[in-house]
Amino acid sequence: SSRASEMLKEDMEARGPAKVADVEKAQQNILKVCRKLEEEGRIVISGAGEALV
Structure with missing residues (x-):
């Protein structure tokens, strides 16, 4: 929903930058x-761009 999307954006902005190691672990x-x-x-x-027969 648009409300959930807006809440996620607000949460991400409030957190600020994330460490690369934390992102990779997640x-x-x-x-x-x-x-x-x-x-x-x-x-x-399904595989992205993978050929299926």
């Missing part, structure tokens, strides 16, 4: 959760 955690959800069959992750 990205790895997101990937871990996504892979687990895919293994459980709860989501489908």
Whole structure:
């Protein structure tokens, strides 16, 4: 929703810059959760630009 988007923007602005190491750790955690959800069959992750037959 637009309200949720606005709240996220406000939170990000209030936090200020993030350390690269913290960002990379958060990205790895997101990937871990996504892979687990895919293994459980709860989501489908398709390869970007990957050829399908």
